[in-house]
Amino acid sequence: MPSKEDKSTKRLIVEGEQDKRVIPYLIEANGIPWKKGNEPVYIQPRGGNDFSNYWISARLKEAGLTHLGLILDADDDSSTSWQRMRDACLPSIRDIPQEIPETGLIHITNTGIKFGIWIMPDNRLKGMLETFLAYMISDENQPLWKYAQEVVEESKNRGAEFISFHHDKACIYTWLAWQNPPGRQLHNAIEERILHPQHPNAQVFVNWFRNLYDL
Known part of the structure; x- marks a missing residue:
């Protein structure tokens, strides 16, 4: 029997797995149905950010494909992440733009595939999925969010062992630990509106997703 991936054109x-869990909740909360077994888009975790030119070329040649999106973290530098991704795409997509738009890349390949790239958090700043999710903290929760960031900074002076690269992860999980109920997973926080998926700061990504996949 064909797998869901085999049958999906989008x-x-x-x-990673965290992205795979979070994105459906975010998109569904913005009015796009996401029913198990009838998902509008098939999401596959890569297990890292190793998007080689050979791998991208193979994906673009898969039978039945009409839409393909790639989401990766900016990590320490969004420009470096974009250049690495662009270099990997160039052998297959010769006319890929020099710069990624602030609203995310949507590009039609010469074979007619609608191809998109989004670099977390916003195609400009350094960061990751958790950086983006912090954009969905409500205005009334900003004082507590600021305090959570201060506590995380102070924790390093008291022996906290998280690496600097995971600073944004530490901040949002600290903030989530102080919610009701405390310590919810990221996708649950969206589902339960602890994070606010319709926050204006999240809409650029939501619109990119909607437009890329014609939803």
Whole structure:
């Protein structure tokens, strides 16, 4: 029996399982139905950000593919992440733009595939999925969010062992630990509106997703 991936013409590749869990809740909360077994887009975790030119070429040649999106983290530098991704795409997509738009890349390949790239958090700043999710903290929660960031900074002086690269993860999980109920997973926080998926700061990404996949 064909797998869901085999049957899906719209596919999204993300870095990890966390992205795979979070994105459906975010998109569904913005009015796009996401029913198990009838998902509008098939999401596959890559297990890292190793998007080589050979791998991208193979994905673009898959039978039945009409839409392909890639989401990766900016990490320490969004420009470096974009250049690495652009270099990997160039052998297959010779006319890929020099710069990624602030609203995310949507590009029609010469074979007619609708191809998109989004670099977390916003195609400009450094960061990751958790950086983007912090954009969905409500205005009334900003004082507590600021305090959570201060506590995380102070924790390093008291021996906290998280690496600097995971600073944004530490901040949002600290903030979530102080919610009701405390310590919800990221996708649950969206589902339960602890994070606000319709926050204006999230809409650029939502619109990119909607437009890329014609939803």
